[in-house]
Amino acid sequence: MMNCKQATQLMSQELDRPLTWRERMALHLHNLMCSGCHNYRKQMAFLRSALRSRSGGD
């Protein structure tokens, strides 16, 4: 199984490139079982929207 370090790397990269189907599945499975990474993903989405709201992306 994918570990949290690999999962967080993918959750960062998904903000910069489309993940492959295989990566998305592995990440999904990991996050179902890992509350830390589940929370991390929401926080990454929040960081993105916070920064974009700041700079006119409304």
Added chain:
Amino acid sequence: MSIDDQIQEFVVTRRPDLVRFAALQLRDPALAEDVVQETLMAAMHGAAEFGSRSSVKTWVYSILKRKIIDTLRTRRREVPISQLGDAGEDDDGVEGLFDQRGFWATEHRPHRWADPEDSLEQQQFWRVFEVCLDRLPERTSRVFMMRELLELDVAEICQELAIATSNCWVILYRARMGLRRCLDETWFAR
């Protein structure tokens, strides 16, 4: 209200935000003032072509972003990115967050943030946010801000800075890790 008036009003009320936005990225308050001044002149001057395609805010920021990109580009000819300070990039604390098997160390496992959307409305939150951004190593923060504030895509950033794509991802990952941790400790853990 005419377009000219809308721009005037935006400029008067939001100028400090524009200057902070520029200063974060240029790390030079005087230069940030200059860039914002040029942006405002360009905005006034170009009011006729603005039409009403987008909001005044989006439009003014798009001009400012272009000017920041130009300024960074000029400066990079003087100071290459490889010479920017990046103390301890190899060990910036990311490793310590995980155990030997690569799973979250118990004390670092992310907890849910309470009402993050509400934070966006608070001036104090943005001050904390800026302090956290400022704490990132310079090279890391440069790449991160090009991605998240200037909204360039990774291919453009890599090309612009002459770094490999995989290196770009690693830098962005470290930036997000660092920013998340800083916000977690200084804001959400209160």
